[in-house]
Amino acid sequence: MRIPHKPHLxxxxxxxxxxxxxxxxxxxxxxxxxxxxxGGADGDTVTIATVANPQMEDIEQLTSVFEEEHPDIxxxxxxxxxxxxxxxxxxxxxxxxxxxxxxxxxxxxxxxWAENGWLTSLDDYASDPDYDVDDLMxxxxxxxxxxxxxxxxxxxxESSFLMYxxxxxxxxxxxxxxxxxxQEVAELAEKLxxxxxxVAGICLRGLAGWGEVLAPLNTVVNTFGGRWYDENWNAQMTxxxxxxxxxxxxxxxxxxGETGAANAGFSECLxxxxxxxxxxxxxxxxxxxxxxxxDSSDAAGLMGxxxxxxxxxEHSGWLWAxxxxxxxxxxxxxxxxxxxxxxxSKEYIRLVGEELxxxxxxxxxxxxxxxxxEYQEAASAFAGPTLDAIENVDVRRPGLHExxxxxxxxxxxxxxxxxxxxxxxxxxxxxxxxxSVEEAMEKAQQYTEEIAESGxxxxx
Amino acid sequence: xxxxxxxAAAQPRGGRAPQKLTQLERWKLxxxxxxxxxxxxxxxQIPMLVTVxxxxxxxxxxxxxxxxxxxxxxxxxxxxxxxxRGAVLNTVVLTASTVLLSIVLGIALAVxxxxxxxxxxxxxxxxxxxxxxxxxxAALLWKHAMFNPLFGILNWALSPFGVERVDWASxxxxxxxxxxxxxxxxxxxxxxxxxxxxxxxPELLEAAKMDGAGPFKTFWFVTFPQLRQFIELAILLGSIFxxxxxxxxxxxxxxGPGQATTNLPYFIYQRxxxxxxxxxxxxxGVIVVIATIVIANFALRxxxxxxREEERA
Numbered sequence: 001m002r003i004p005h006k007p008h009l010x011x012x013x014x015x016x017x018x019x020x021x022x023x024x025x026x027x028x029x030x031x032x033x034x035x036x037x038x039g040g041a042d043g044d045t046v047t048i049a050t051v052a053n054p055q056m057e058d059i060e061q062l063t064s065v066f067e068e069e070h071p072d073i074x075x076x077x078x079x080x081x082x083x084x085x086x087x088x089x090x091x092x093x094x095x096x097x098x099x100x101x102x103x104x105x106x107x108x109x110x111x112x113w114a115e116n117g118w119l120t121s122l123d124d125y126a127s128d129p130d131y132d133v134d135d136l137m138x139x140x141x142x143x144x145x146x147x148x149x150x151x152x153x154x155x156x157x158e159s160s161f162l163m164y165x166x167x168x169x170x171x172x173x174x175x176x177x178x179x180x181x182x183q184e185v186a187e188l189a190e191k192l193x194x195x196x197x198x199v200a201g202i203c204l205r206g207l208a209g210w211g212e213v214l215a216p217l218n219t220v221v222n223t224f225g226g227r228w229y230d231e232n233w234n235a236q237m238t239x240x241x242x243x244x245x246x247x248x249x250x251x252x253x254x255x256x257g258e259t260g261a262a263n264a265g266f267s268e269c270l271x272x273x274x275x276x277x278x279x280x281x282x283x284x285x286x287x288x289x290x291x292x293x294x295d296s297s298d299a300a301g302l303m304g305x306x307x308x309x310x311x312x313x314e315h316s317g318w319l320w321a322x323x324x325x326x327x328x329x330x331x332x333x334x335x336x337x338x339x340x341x342x343x344x345s346k347e348y349i350r351l352v353g354e355e356l357x358x359x360x361x362x363x364x365x366x367x368x369x370x371x372x373x374e375y376q377e378a379a380s381a382f383a384g385p386t387l388d389a390i391e392n393v394d395v396r397r398p399g400l401h402e403x404x405x406x407x408x409x410x411x412x413x414x415x416x417x418x419x420x421x422x423x424x425x426x427x428x429x430x431x432x433x434x435x436s437v438e439e440a441m442e443k444a445q446q447y448t449e450e451i452a453e454s455g456x457x458x459x460x
Numbered sequence: 461x462x463x464x465x466x467x468a469a470a471q472p473r474g475g476r477a478p479q480k481l482t483q484l485e486r487w488k489l490x491x492x493x494x495x496x497x498x499x500x501x502x503x504x505q506i507p508m509l510v511t512v513x514x515x516x517x518x519x520x521x522x523x524x525x526x527x528x529x530x531x532x533x534x535x536x537x538x539x540x541x542x543x544x545r546g547a548v549l550n551t552v553v554l555t556a557s558t559v560l561l562s563i564v565l566g567i568a569l570a571v572x573x574x575x576x577x578x579x580x581x582x583x584x585x586x587x588x589x590x591x592x593x594x595x596x597x598a599a600l601l602w603k604h605a606m607f608n609p610l611f612g613i614l615n616w617a618l619s620p621f622g623v624e625r626v627d628w629a630s631x632x633x634x635x636x637x638x639x640x641x642x643x644x645x646x647x648x649x650x651x652x653x654x655x656x657x658x659x660x661x662p663e664l665l666e667a668a669k670m671d672g673a674g675p676f677k678t679f680w681f682v683t684f685p686q687l688r689q690f691i692e693l694a695i696l697l698g699s700i701f702x703x704x705x706x707x708x709x710x711x712x713x714x715x716g717p718g719q720a721t722t723n724l725p726y727f728i729y730q731r732x733x734x735x736x737x738x739x740x741x742x743x744x745g746v747i748v749v750i751a752t753i754v755i756a757n758f759a760l761r762x763x764x765x766x767x768r769e770e771e772r773a
Contacts (some may be wrong), residue, residue: 116523259610262627418734
């Protein structure tokens with residue numbers, strides 16, 4: 001979900017310009033000497049807005065293969081950092097300006113936007129047997145479905161798991177249980193915490209932002225039996241279970257977490273872990289492919305992976321999938337689907353493996369990926385745990401209770417971006433030590449109540 | 461500064477024969493400028509009018525079905541929002557402390573640079589550099605190289621004094637941002653004050669020396685009063701720019717921890733792009749614009765008093 005990214009500018013391939021120029025010339029010629037016959041196909045241009053993650057940058061590189069196979073379709077990329085992408089795409093779709101034919105959205109946006117009527121249903125397209133829609137990971141497919149219609153197809157997906165340094169564990173003479181509980185993790189963190197050698201017991205996100213600290217924290221809240229709202233949308237932020245979970249998380253990161261935790265997000269923990277400054281790290285499964293890259297990580301080959309720690313529930317991983325969808329405003333839906341189906345196909349996964357290396361294959365989208373022998377070998381350390389983590393997510397009921405929304409580390413209501421940001425700021429302040437967990441959660445309770453009122457969820 | 465020369469230069473031309481032009485001649489002179497004027501009005505006023513319009517609409521981009529006239533509800537919500545009031549306070553604290561610190565440092569550095577010494581131009585260039593670094597790059601530089609609790613330069617430099625593992629951005633968020641902004645804005649203040657210092661007449665300084673004033677007395681009784689207008693100008697321009705600070709807050713603290721560093725621009729950003737509350741964000745924007753106009757009016761009055769005194773001199 002959060003990969004260190006570099007901003008990109010819009011790329012206009014030379015080919016596109018050439019084609020546009022050519023078609024202009026064709027039109028002019030055609031009008032000059034009428035009856036000169038159709039001057040060749042001018043081609044559909046498909047504009048895709050996407051996120052500046054390594055997997056997405058790979059696709060830009062490989063698009064020439066697609067364009068060779070489909071000479072009548074030109075693909076233009078608009079690559080943006082995550083937050084900016086969300087801002088731009090939301091504005092574009094909400095105002096109906098129709099700039100993009102394909103948008104990259106997550107599992108959070110898909111059902112909300114589908115409800116608003118902003119997305120094209122993909123059921124007819126995806127039922128094509130060549131596409132093999134049944135090969136998509138079931139929890140991911142479920143998260144991208146709204147009222148039994150598929151509205152987006154996953155490009156890659158992630159869950160969360162616990163990563164740890166096997167060498168440090170050996171040195172300290174401790175072992176990681178196969179299925180750890182959070183209490184066990186806290187004990188381990190205490191034993192491994194070694195500030196004199198700049199090694200934190202565990203790295204956990206503390207940075208404000210609904211996609212930062214709240215992602216891991218929500219899974220902890222779920223597994224402690226806490227929740228944001230009950231079935232009737234009554235805020236539960238100050239319920240004993242939620243409070244206990246938040247207090248646990250804040251204590252753990254304050255006592256045995258990384259220094260500067262209140263400003264550490266995915267990138268900061270990735271840096272800390274890959275440089276050997278953290279003995280454990282609980283975060284996204286996609287992190288593994290970067291940690292295992294010897295060029296960028298000192299921890300390559302030293303990492304072990306176990307499922308997300310639990311307390312009351314069986315599993316507690318989150319689920320996120322960067323997915324491709326066609327806005328209702330697109331003028332080139334068929335061409336857009338051509339490209340999308342190619343980019344999320346089995347062939348594309350093979351293509352990445354063969355052209356760019358098997359560890360760079362987009363993970364978590366298709367079950368068949370995990371049957372490829374080359375991938376199993378190249379990603380032996382993390383492929384299995386990633387698959388398990390994703391397969392075990394229940395997006396409808398991740399915690400102990402029934403919830404009136406679909407989603408693990410977020411609530412699928414439009415207001416959540418704002419609500420989550422506000423609550424995350426309070427939690428972050430508690431991690432920084434500027435206020436107590438009680439104070440933070442009382443404010444969070446108030447924000448959460450306000451949203452339930454203003455969003456009119458109680459009446460439903 | 462060079463700004464002060466232009467009104468004086470305009471004086472004789474205007475004074476030549478203003479009343480002898482007929483109405484038609486006047487319009488002939490103005491005519492060619494009209495398109496530019498219209499364009500300026502369109503470009504500056506239409507976005508503002510649209511903002512004002514939206515501030516009276518209830519509109520959330522994510523809930524397209526519910527929009528309509530909202531009256532003053534958005535303004536009520538903004539003023540009733542504790543976070544907005546916090547943001548106003550933070551903006552004032554941030555702006556005032558940064559301006560104050562950077563003007564004091566700016567004066568000190570300008571006085572030093574006004575002396576003649578070997579390598580002065582090199583030192584001057586180096587001192588100006590922070591102002592030339594892109595704000596986003598500067599913020600990232602400070603976040604990682606300076607404030608990092610593990611390998612930050614700040615902690616390393618303070619370690620001989622028993623300071624250990626201070627997590628600047630979380631423990632002292634406002635101080636950190638002010639520190640970073642002061643680093644960035646001191647050169648700006650320094651440049652304006654330096655211009656003032658270099659424009660004072662050597663005769664006056666010599667006369668002070670003849671009268672037996674030491675360097676400190678000369679500075680306090682002769683130089684400083686002359687500098688006053690330059691300092692005022694620097695403070696006003698600096699305040700107008702620093703009120704708009706966004707990059708370091710977005711990149712270093714995300715407005716936090718809590719709301720410790722959420723200022724007005726960051727607040728509006730959050731209302732617009734996290735909540736997609738177009739109406740509320742527009743209302744907050746209008747409030748900020750009105751406040752800025754009030755301050756800018758005050759600013760212009762002071763600057764024009766500066767021009768008047770230049771003319772008298």
